[in-house]
Amino acid sequence: MRVLVTGGAGFIGSHLADRLIARGDEVIVIDNLETGIAGNLPDTASLQFYRASIADRDVVRSVAESHRPTVCVHAAATYKDPEDWSGATRTNVLGTHNVVQAAAECGCRRLIYLQTSLCYGPSPAALPIPLDARLDPRGAYAATKTIGEELVRLFSRQWMSLRLANIYGPRSLSGPVPNFYVRIKAGQKVYVADTRRDFVFIDDLVELLEMAVDSREVGLYHASSGYDIGIGELYETVADELGAEPTGTIVPRDTEDVAALRLDPEKTRRTFDWHPSTPLGEGVHAAIQYYSAHDVQTVYSHLTRPYWSTGAD
Numbered sequence: 001m002r003v004l005v006t007g008g009a010g011f012i013g014s015h016l017a018d019r020l021i022a023r024g025d026e027v028i029v030i031d032n033l034e035t036g037i038a039g040n041l042p043d044t045a046s047l048q049f050y051r052a053s054i055a056d057r058d059v060v061r062s063v064a065e066s067h068r069p070t071v072c073v074h075a076a077a078t079y080k081d082p083e084d085w086s087g088a089t090r091t092n093v094l095g096t097h098n099v100v101q102a103a104a105e106c107g108c109r110r111l112i113y114l115q116t117s118l119c120y121g122p123s124p125a126a127l128p129i130p131l132d133a134r135l136d137p138r139g140a141y142a143a144t145k146t147i148g149e150e151l152v153r154l155f156s157r158q159w160m161s162l163r164l165a166n167i168y169g170p171r172s173l174s175g176p177v178p179n180f181y182v183r184i185k186a187g188q189k190v191y192v193a194d195t196r197r198d199f200v201f202i203d204d205l206v207e208l209l210e211m212a213v214d215s216r217e218v219g220l221y222h223a224s225s226g227y228d229i230g231i232g233e234l235y236e237t238v239a240d241e242l243g244a245e246p247t248g249t250i251v252p253r254d255t256e257d258v259a260a261l262r263l264d265p266e267k268t269r270r271t272f273d274w275h276p277s278t279p280l281g282e283g284v285h286a287a288i289q290y291y292s293a294h295d296v297q298t299v300y301s302h303l304t305r306p307y308w309s310t311g312a313d
């Protein structure tokens with residue numbers, strides 16, 4: 001199979017590329033390295049890497065035309081500046097439109113989109129959140145990703161949108177685990193908001209993505225554990241892994257921040273018989289090993305007021 005992975009030099013995209021190459025697929029990556037790293041990609045003839053932006057329609061078209069992928073996994077997205085609405089619109093809306101159109105034009109059979117669970121907004125009516133819950137995205141990242149999902153739905157014949165829980169693991173440079181790591185290592189104060197999230201380890205997600213690539217299922221799916229844990233518990237797990245005292249201060253959550261995120265995985269379980277199985281401690285251990293080995297210091301967040309820092313320091 002030939003698979004186009006946009007954002008393939010990033011966290012999720014590169015793990016998927018590894019998995020597909022290991023089973024004999026050909027992988028084509030378009031990535032502008034905004035938050036991705038070329039070194040995440042294996043050096044093999046089975047992978048073609050184009051350093052380019054998906055906002056460039058001609059490049060996306062020409063890559064799709066010359067490789068004619070069977071499946072496209074659209075993982076490219078921008079989020080690192082939560083206030084940059086035009087940048088977010090360029091990549092997450094215009095870029096998604098380019099990818100969806102190019103995939104359709106070159107005869108790509110299937111397109112898989114990775115959506116954020118922030119699409120449900122700060123006050124979901126029920127927990128676990130059902131797939132048909134009302135959408136209420138706030139902020140540039142969530143809003144533009146939600147428009148992107150609509151474009152996928154409108155313009156792709158065989159499409160799947162996986163709405164993801166918090167994915168964590170080696171190579172992830174966003175979210176609470178790398179941010180706690182960097183702040184603890186730098187001796188910075190850590191603030192821990194009183195919120196709960198649904199976490200899935202990257203290997204478990206890649207197992208589902210591989211099945212999604214191969215299947216003919218269409219529609220919306222949650223990629224989630226169905227359980228939520230406190231961010232405080234996650235912080236303690238990271239601190240413990242680093243042999244540090246968990247001296248972080250618990251603070252009330254931001255009003256725009258959802259109190260608890262837990263996505264209903266029932267349809268995904270039923271369809272794919274998929275159950276994320278990596279225990280939190282094991283997953284955090286693997287992530288911290290990666291951050292230490294690569295001396296990770298640059299990390300990102302799509303949140304205006306992240307839950308590990310008040311933003312004041």
Ligand SMILES: NC(=O)c1ccc[n+]([C@@H]2O[C@H](COP(=O)([O-])OP(=O)(O)OC[C@H]3O[C@@H](n4cnc5c(N)ncnc54)[C@H](O)[C@@H]3O)[C@@H](O)[C@H]2O)c1
Pocket residue numbers: 006007008009010011012013030031032033034035036037052053054055074075076077078091095114115116117145163164165166167168173174175
């Ligand atoms: N990690 C999570 O918990 C999570 C949760 C929900 C949704 N997602 C979605 O999963 C996808 C992958 O996220 P990730 O966690 O691997 O983040 P990531 O930052 O590691 O990957 C995104 C990749 O897109 C690339 N990119 C950004 N703008 C681009 C552009 N204009 N053209 C080409 N490439 C561009 C980046 O360089 C990066 O390699 C994204 O679409 C994201 O919205 C991730």
